[in-house]
Amino acid sequence: MQIANRHAVSFHYTLTDDQGTVIDSSEGREPLAYIHGEGHIVVGLEKALEGHSVGDAFKVDVKPEEGYGIRHDEMVQVVPREAFPGVEDLQPGMQFQGRNDQGSINVTVTSVVGNEVTIDANHPLAGQTLHFDVKITGVREATEEELQHGHVHGEGGHHH
Known part of the structure; x- marks a missing residue:
């Protein structure tokens, strides 16, 4: 089965910056699970995952415009110390x-x-190209309950 909208997808990933420094990784944890097409992961990564199947492993570079956005200088401000009581x-x-x-x-x-x-107030990764190394571990139709709740449920059903 190929990744498409309304599918429950799980994948392992390592995210690095331009220097190759690991920013985040699912290594040693459960794979990341999401419902494809619902906007729960950055747009560029979601586009790159589309059409892939279980077992596929690949690298993708996501530009800021399809990641966490470009940096906006006006979102940096100087405030008084008293703003943090x-x-x-x-x-x-x-x-x-x-x-x-x-x-x-x-x-x-x-x-x-x-x-x-x-x-x-910029996202900490705004303005950065995101380098993902991914391996697809699961693709299936999302259940109606998952679609209603907006997230993938655990093995065997509902796990909140």
Whole structure:
């Protein structure tokens, strides 16, 4: 069976950056499972998986536009230290969820200098080409229950 919309798909992957540094991997874990065509993984990877079958192994490079997007400089801001009440040891790399006019937003602290904190609302992988090494481990029709819930259920049925 080939990967197509409304199929439950599972695959192992290793994600690296341009220098070959591993960013994420399913090694030592269960394969990643998703419902194809529902937008649960980055667009470029989903497009590359389309039409493949169990056992297929390949590499794919996903450009920022089809990954986590391009970087937007306007999403980097300097805010006062007081914007983080109750956080004693504020450090670069810390992530917080805040609110803006569009709703909730995730930000990463990139620097702390005196009373000024630089935050970045870009996805941490925005602007980067994603290099995936994948191996398809499962392809089947998604069940009606999985389609209603929007995710793949575990071996033997519902596992929440």
